[in-house]
Amino acid sequence: MSKLDEFLAGERHDDVALFLTHEYLDSQGKLPNLGEEVENGYVLVVPGDDGRRAFAAGTGMDAMEFSRTAMAEKGHIDRELGGGECPDHDSDENHQAEFIFSFSEEQNEEVGGLYARGDVVHAYAHCACGANYSDKWVIGEETETGVQPGESEPAEADE
């Protein structure tokens, strides 16, 4: 099982996952190509503090600040963190997700809602057009929770 598989299965709550496109990684040139190759780029799975440092070095942004900004918009993010669907995709621009920051949280019945259903993956994406957006889903319910492809609201909002 790869680190990314373990992360996506909720076995690496202390790690963060960073997705970066090949182009973005090359243009920044500050991050080693240590990640796992996915369809459109690389995913690095690293301990939280290292990940936040790598994120800042690679993007010039603070990971937490970026997450807060991205939380304001919802959009589908690939369940394997290889890309996303920009909420502004109707405009005539490049809408490839350039980077994604993700972490997981252990099931928490006290918080309720999504968090009571299982471990949750949070994902925050930055689009080439400048938009930031976020998604989150329950591990094991990837197609029943969070924003589904072609949708703009989380599936559980209808329940």
Ligand SMILES: [Zn+2]
């Ligand atoms: Zn976009």
